[in-house]
Amino acid sequence: MATMVKLQRKINGIKEESFNRNRVAEENRRKEHKAALLIQSWFRGCRVRAYLRHLQRKATTIQKIWRGYLGRMYFRRMVKTAYFIMKMNFYNVMAVRIQKRWRAYYVRKYVHNYYALKQYLEGLTMTNEIVRRELEEFAVIKSREQEKTALESGERKKDYLARKMHYLVSTEQIAGVFNSPYKLFPDEMEFRLRGAKPLSPKASRSRKNGTEGIVETSAPRTPFALPQIEHLPPIPKKKQQGPFRDPTEVLLQRYKPLEPTLRVATSITSVEEAREELKRKEWGSQVNDELFHHFSNANKSRRHELMLHTSSKFGHVDYGTKHFREENPEKLKGKKDFKRVFTTVQVFDKFGKMYSSAGKAV
Numbered sequence: 239m240a241t242m243v244k245l246q247r248k249i250n251g252i253k254e255e256s257f258n259r260n261r262v263a264e265e266n267r268r269k270e271h272k273a274a275l276l277i278q279s280w281f282r283g284c285r286v287r288a289y290l291r292h293l294q295r296k297a298t299t300i301q302k303i304w305r306g307y308l309g310r311m312y313f314r315r316m317v318k319t320a321y322f323i324m325k326m327n328f329y330n331v332m333a334v335r336i337q338k339r340w341r342a343y344y345v346r347k348y349v350h351n352y353y354a355l356k357q358y359l360e361g362l363t364m365t366n367e368i369v370r371r372e373l374e375e376f377a378v379i380k381s382r383e384q385e386k387t388a389l390e391s392g393e394r395k396k397d398y399l400a401r402k403m404h405y406l407v408s409t410e411q412i413a414g415v416f417n418s419p420y421k422l423f424p425d426e427m428e429f430r431l432r433g434a435k436p437l438s439p440k441a442s443r444s445r446k447n448g449t450e451g452i453v454e455t456s457a458p459r460t461p462f463a464l465p466q467i468e469h470l471p472p473i474p475k476k477k478q479q480g481p482f483r484d485p486t487e488v489l490l491q492r493y494k495p496l497e498p499t500l501r502v503a504t505s506i507t508s509v510e511e512a513r514e515e516l517k518r519k520e521w522g523s524q525v526n527d528e529l530f531h532h533f534s535n536a537n538k539s540r541r542h543e544l545m546l547h548t549s550s551k552f553g554h555v556d557y558g559t560k561h562f563r564e565e566n567p568e569k570l571k572g573k574k575d576f577k578r579v580f581t582t583v584q585v586f587d588k589f590g591k592m593y594s595s596a597g598k599a600v
Contacts, residue, residue: 400427400434405482407431412481 346352408414408428416425505511 396427396430397434398437400430401437404431404434404436409481414481 406415408417408424408431413419414428414431416428416431418425
């Protein structure tokens, strides 16, 4: 009975103690559970990793044995192929050697005769020497003919020039161009001019047209008709040439005055210079002596007008460098498009042409 009483007295302490023990056990249970999970995961990881290492070693062993087998088989096939190629090359070399010997023997015995071939080559060499000698002689003859033809054509050309320039022959009064008084002997052309016959205008025209030596007649010739007489050409009404001209006229032609060209007579910036000069005159002519008193009583009702160079929409302009006018963009717009018009030039007005020819005499 006394024990029961004691237990009833301690029941509250026992409850508290059991509650504390249960709480501590619960807290330890969670820690122990986590620790058990950690130990199990580590152990299972070690076991799986050990098994994987075991499988990797076995796979490596299998691959090593299989790759070795494949390498030995490939090497055997390669050795067999090399041995077969070596034997075929040897057989080919021996076959070529046998064919060479047989063909050489057959050609020497049945196809080519050494002595006949030697005789043929000697004859061919002699024929080549003869043909080469004849070709050299033919080339020499051709070169001489070409030189002769060139000399003849040169002589004909010189004779034609002498007939054409017969007016340059020397006279007793005036020496010709090819008869210089500073030389001991006249030029070769001078002797040609003396012995040449003057070239008529009709002959020169026929030479230009390619009908030199062809005489045109108005009526056909018959066996019973008299030959027609070629009349002399009319005297051309041209200026005299050569030493027959007037010395004054020759001097005027030689020392003619210089003809100013367009570049000399006018300047490239003539229009811009004229505009600048006009602006300067307009600026100088505008004089205003009236003083502007902005704060005087007389100008109270007068509205101050801004200057154009400060009120312009195009920005500030240096004062005194340009002429400022009233700006009205609407008046500047026209109905037609703007066209460039060049000013007249004195040289053009003088000659009445649109170009200037400095090389021609006026």
